[in-house]
Amino acid sequence: MSTIKLSPRQQEIIKLVKENPPITSEKLASKLNVTRAALRPDLAILTMTGILEARPKVGYIYSQKPSNSILYEYIRKMKVKDIMTKPVVTGEETKVYDAIVYLFLNDVGTLFIENNGCLVGAVSRKDFLKIAIGGTDMHQVPVGVIMTRMPNIIYVDTEDLAYVAAKKIIEHEVDSLPVVEKFKEGNKELYKIVGKVSKTNITKLFVKLGD
């Protein structure tokens, strides 16, 4: 796939426009020590791609409107922290039945389980359904018994790309990933849960694309 690569001169033009908006092509040419004619292709590219906006009789300004390629790059560079939502969390001792009710109250597909502020497990709608048809007494058994336990939980970092999160969701066949911050306690590596990324978050991002 080819991408639109800006030349050093085009980057220089963007910088000058950002610093002195609005700026005429004459001023740009004199600052760059070239003729206006020599600048014309660069300015045409920068306006066609939507990076700069040409205001008649005023000059060039840096555009807020993203062009397709910029929008594309924007989505490619979108990070987990940009799309993550609030995780719904409960403790290991919560009974399965109560956990399911909590799941419905919060209208989510996965509950994350914390212990002393650290992520220790996750339970999905699928896990709950499996237990529900298995004859287990849901009022007696705590979620800690049925949850997927660390270190078997796939997670992402706030700085990971949204695309990486989507890939993990597909590869590991899960609906939702916890977003964690790692910290050390002695020699132990622990995970604080700060968000979640689900197929819903990715689908919403895809809708943005089309809008």
Place this chain on the structure above:
Amino acid sequence: MSTIKLSPRQQEIIKLVKENPPITSEKLASKLNVTRAALRPDLAILTMTGILEARPKVGYIYSQKPSNSILYEYIRKMKVKDIMTKPVVTGEETKVYDAIVYLFLNDVGTLFIENNGCLVGAVSRKDFLKIAIGGTDMHQVPVGVIMTRMPNIIYVDTEDLAYVAAKKIIEHEVDSLPVVEKFKEGNKELYKIVGKVSKTNITKLFVKLGD
């Protein structure tokens, strides 16, 4: 959002290049009855965006490599039929317990319910979980009793945009949409289920974007 709009002259250039590859800028200029200098911005745009390729000493050819904006358009134009997968279907008389087992066996999140080859309902993991904690005898009750029934099911057509499907999924807060073909039987409008589009399909498409 601004898009890269090609000018009539740029479109004319693409046409000429397609008809006479490779073609030099001199020949293009003479065919268009303009100077080479006047063509320079247009040719710069068309090569920068990846639409044309400039072969030194040979001339311009129409590029097979999609640029970002073309890839973007491709994704924007992706249709339901391009991303849909096989729906998992059962009959109204299937008992809830057996339907849940069937859901697990097929590893899907939604069962679609058919009657005489027509879509009549849908049941999601969420619906099943609600029933499972409600004390209903899952071995006795058929899915027909608990399913969401037509015409209350949101559906899409094979020719709809993937983006439209994603939007419906988000707006109606469902995990999966049936893809249907409409047909008439007398005055009745009926729906044949031919596929499904889920958040998983959309997430997979998003992963493609980043690859």
